Amino acid sequence: MGPKRSGASSASSAPLPPLKIDPTTVLSDAISFSGTYPITIGANTVLHPRCKLNSTEGPIVIGSNCIISERTQLIAPDIDGLVLGDYVHVEVNCHIQAARIGDATSIEVGTKLGKGSCIGDNCTLSPLSTILDVGVLPAFTVVYGENQRRMDTSATAVARNETMLAHIDCLKKLLLNKSEKYTR
Amino acid sequence: MSSFPYIHISCPCHEDRPQTFTIDSARPISPSKSPSKHDFNFLPTDPHTPTKRRTLLGGFTPSVSFDGGNLGLDLDDDEELTDEDDENNFDPRDPRSAFSLFPIENLLYCEDCHQIRCPRCVQEEIVCWYCPSCLFEVPSSTVKSDGNRCTRNCYLCPVCTALLAVIPVNHSSGHSDHPTGPFNLFCSHCHWTTSDLIPPIQLEKPTSISAQLSKLTHSPQDTEFIRLKQHYAQQLGNAQEDFTNSPAALTRLMGLYTGLGSGSGGHGGSRKGRGVKKLEMKEVDRPREVNEEQELEIVERMAVEGLEATTTAKQRLTQPHEPRFLSDLTPTAVLLRTKRSKRCRACRHILVKPESKVQTTRFRIRLVALNYIPSLTIKRLDSTITWNNLTPHKTHRFLLTVTNPLFDPISVSLLTPRRTPGTAFASRVTILCPEFEVGANTDVWDDALMSTKPAAATPSGVSTPPVAGSFASFSKDPKMSTVYEQKMNYTSVVIEVVPPEIPDTRETRIRDERLLEIPIYVRVEFEAEVDRDDEEGGGGKPSHSGASGGAVQRERVEYSYWCVVGVGRVGDPVEGVVASEPNTPVRTPVGTPVKAPRTPAAMRTPLRQVRS
Numbered sequence: 001m002g003p004k005r006s007g008a009s010s011a012s013s014a015p016l017p018p019l020k021i022d023p024t025t026v027l028s029d030a031i032s033f034s035g036t037y038p039i040t041i042g043a044n045t046v047l048h049p050r051c052k053l054n055s056t057e058g059p060i061v062i063g064s065n066c067i068i069s070e071r072t073q074l075i076a077p078d079i080d081g082l083v084l085g086d087y088v089h090v091e092v093n094c095h096i097q098a099a100r101i102g103d104a105t106s107i108e109v110g111t112k113l114g115k116g117s118c119i120g121d122n123c124t125l126s127p128l129s130t131i132l133d134v135g136v137l138p139a140f141t142v143v144y145g146e147n148q149r150r151m152d153t154s155a156t157a158v159a160r161n162e163t164m165l166a167h168i169d170c171l172k173k174l175l176l177n178k179s180e181k182y183t184r
Numbered sequence: 185m186s187s188f189p190y191i192h193i194s195c196p197c198h199e200d201r202p203q204t205f206t207i208d209s210a211r212p213i214s215p216s217k218s219p220s221k222h223d224f225n226f227l228p229t230d231p232h233t234p235t236k237r238r239t240l241l242g243g244f245t246p247s248v249s250f251d252g253g254n255l256g257l258d259l260d261d262d263e264e265l266t267d268e269d270d271e272n273n274f275d276p277r278d279p280r281s282a283f284s285l286f287p288i289e290n291l292l293y294c295e296d297c298h299q300i301r302c303p304r305c306v307q308e309e310i311v312c313w314y315c316p317s318c319l320f321e322v323p324s325s326t327v328k329s330d331g332n333r334c335t336r337n338c339y340l341c342p343v344c345t346a347l348l349a350v351i352p353v354n355h356s357s358g359h360s361d362h363p364t365g366p367f368n369l370f371c372s373h374c375h376w377t378t379s380d381l382i383p384p385i386q387l388e389k390p391t392s393i394s395a396q397l398s399k400l401t402h403s404p405q406d407t408e409f410i411r412l413k414q415h416y417a418q419q420l421g422n423a424q425e426d427f428t429n430s431p432a433a434l435t436r437l438m439g440l441y442t443g444l445g446s447g448s449g450g451h452g453g454s455r456k457g458r459g460v461k462k463l464e465m466k467e468v469d470r471p472r473e474v475n476e477e478q479e480l481e482i483v484e485r486m487a488v489e490g491l492e493a494t495t496t497a498k499q500r501l502t503q504p505h506e507p508r509f510l511s512d513l514t515p516t517a518v519l520l521r522t523k524r525s526k527r528c529r530a531c532r533h534i535l536v537k538p539e540s541k542v543q544t545t546r547f548r549i550r551l552v553a554l555n556y557i558p559s560l561t562i563k564r565l566d567s568t569i570t571w572n573n574l575t576p577h578k579t580h581r582f583l584l585t586v587t588n589p590l591f592d593p594i595s596v597s598l599l600t601p602r603r604t605p606g607t608a609f610a611s612r613v614t615i616l617c618p619e620f621e622v623g624a625n626t627d628v629w630d631d632a633l634m635s636t637k638p639a640a641a642t643p644s645g646v647s648t649p650p651v652a653g654s655f656a657s658f659s660k661d662p663k664m665s666t667v668y669e670q671k672m673n674y675t676s677v678v679i680e681v682v683p684p685e686i687p688d689t690r691e692t693r694i695r696d697e698r699l700l701e702i703p704i705y706v707r708v709e710f711e712a713e714v715d716r717d718d719e720e721g722g723g724g725k726p727s728h729s730g731a732s733g734g735a736v737q738r739e740r741v742e743y744s745y746w747c748v749v750g751v752g753r754v755g756d757p758v759e760g761v762v763a764s765e766p767n768t769p770v771r772t773p774v775g776t777p778v779k780a781p782r783t784p785a786a787m788r789t790p791l792r793q794v795r796s
Contacts, residue, residue: 124374124375126373126374142374142375144343144344144374145374150343150374150376152375153377153379153380154368154370154375154376154377154379154380155355155379156351156355156370156375156377158355159351159355
């Protein structure tokens with residue numbers, strides 16, 4: 001049993017799932033890890049406080065240079081698990097049960113991704129959009145407005161990745177890194 | 185339909201004769217006096233006669249009367265009184281009423297007329313024009329010449345209407361402060377860029393976008409518009425010349441109107457008869473050209489690119505050239521907005537005046553009705569009541585709370601027709617304790633600093649407030665005894681509603697008969713200090729009294745208004761809840777099987793005392 005977790009997760013006495021965390025990862029205080037399947041987090045990724053990762057049904061793999069915001073739930077849908085690519089930005093209050101999220105995808109505030117949905121690379125989901133269960137978004141899709149979709153031909157992916165890196169650099173200065181709390 | 189419950193206040197503008205404040209210091213109005221027929225004399229009569237309403241209802245004659253039963257009046261015996269009160273009743277279902285009912289938040293208050301002012305009886309004046317995106321004020325002369333869109337750098341995405349940002353086309357990884365062109369307009373929401381257009385639009389500079397765009401986007405529609413504008417400007421120029429130079433210009437102008445009045449047939453003849461030169465305005469009489477080749481091209485393009493490449497109707501209509509393909513959309517400039525001041529239509533005094541500076545959201549003048557007239561709110565006393573499904577024949581109890589915004593304690597009389605007017609299916613309504621006092625709206629600071637407010641200003645009930653949620657036990661004042669709750673500046677009373685069985689007419693008729701709306705006449709009396717400062721005196725300051733400075737005079741102010749409480753919708757009848765005997769007053773608990781298991785005896789007994 002590792003050190004006591006604080007905040008929202010301190011109430012539960014369940015043991016942490018096996019964690020495989022890169023040393024450059026920033027894990028804030030009060031992140032809730034639950035489940036039994038392993039959770040892997042890549043290099044340079046930032047997890048905000050009070051985000052929830054649930055690996056009861058399957059493993060969770062988060063790539064490098066990702067940002068997972070507050071009050072967002074990442075729930076592995078099944079035994080195949082939830083895999084996030086690199087440069088994925090998940091905003092506040094999302095509920096994600098997707099199977100795959102591609103690289104450089106931006107998931108904005110309050111988005112719901114249905115169970116087993118599959119999001120391609122370089123997608124953008126505007127705030128409060130919803131993807132149904134087992135829904136598939138091809139790469140470079142933008143979901144906006146009332147579930148309207150269009151293809152992103154702006155070729156701004158590289159620029160956005162750079163913005164992500166700057167964002168992560170900034171967060172690393174602002175957020176307290178408590179990753180030693182979660183590592184055994 | 186708004187969600188239940190709602191309370192709308194009737195602006196006096198729906199009446200023919202404006203209803204004014206009765207500031208009557210000569211006639212003392214004792215607070216214990218019950219409202220009688222005499223008190224309603226100042227009420228303006230309805231512009232429509234009740235007989236007309238009855239014909240609308242198909243011969244039904246509702247026996248509507250003010251519920252004076254609680255106040256020791258027995259109106260059942262007095263047929264004349266019933267009829268006359270019927271005339272005075274406010275019918276929320278009358279088509280005319282619909283235009284004057286507003287939530288209190290939408291109402292203003294004119295301090296000079298002492299009247300509620302609804303959006304219909306104010307006049308708006310534009311203070312300034314500004315762009316909501318860059319918050320730059322645009323002078324009205326520029327608006328006239330350049331149109332009502334931002335002429336600076338603010339553009340909206342034609343696909344999703346978000347604001348566009350300027351980004352360099354070729355992304356340079358180095359963090360240079362001065363990015364080099366060309367530039368794109370980029371929508372950070374849906375990632376649309378001006379490169380998506382055919383041909384793509386690329387700007388050379390990141391500034392003065394309007395000037396660059398107007399050069400780049402030049403559709404045939406624009407040239408057509410310029411041609412038309414030139415044509416009509418020329419015509420107008422000729423016409424002005426004609427008007428100014430001709431000595432008979434005025435006669436001819438007048439002739440235009442008289443000619444219109446005498447019928448359209450005799451226009452030319454009458455003008456010629458007066459020997460006035462006929463003004464010739466030429467239309468650009470050219471039919472809209474449809475180029476067949478162009479159209480075929482569009483059809484073919486649609487066949488190739490599919491429906492996804494076409495614009496939606498909304499996207500198409502916001503663009504002046506109505507493009508059919510997404511690749512033809514151009515960025516739209518941001519529409520300007522206005523700040524407006526509002527004037528009273530009757531006395532021309534300003535009711536609302538915003539700060540003319542665009543960046544500030546403050547108001548110089550803002551006379552909202554919430555600060556002047558007591559506001560009503562309604563709550564369920566019994567949480568099992570569902571607003572959308574009221575049970576017929578069941579007594580529903582609601583809590584009506586009157587909140588006093590004034591700095592003087594007020595005494596309030598709530599009057600309601602015993603049966604809701606304007607419908608064949610009238611519900612029975614009873615306000616337990618229709619007369620009560622509401623304490624002054626004293627500031628927290630006033631209490632803390634122990635203000636100089638005279639002790640007499642505080643009503644007796646406020647000094648010893650009863651426990652919240654309990655019926656006030658027998659106090660010495662019988663009038664106050666049935667007040668449900670009395671706190672700082674609000675008082676709650678119980679209102680009982682018994683809806684009848686109503687067939688569901690939503691499919692067959694426009695009017696929803698099951699909608700239960702209760703008109704309540706609110707009459708407010710209070711004593712206002714005559715020579716008070718504005719910030720202290722609230723709204724009740726009578727302006728005409730000639731009190732000399734220094735001496736604090738108090739004067740009785742009285743005003744009244746109708747409001748409509750949308751209580752809910754009556755649902756389907758429930759078995760076991762049977763109709764009580766018709767025309768039995770609801771307030772008598774004996775003999776009505778459906779009511780009053782929860783009613784404390786203390787709630788009713790004082791009423792009897794009043795009556796005896």
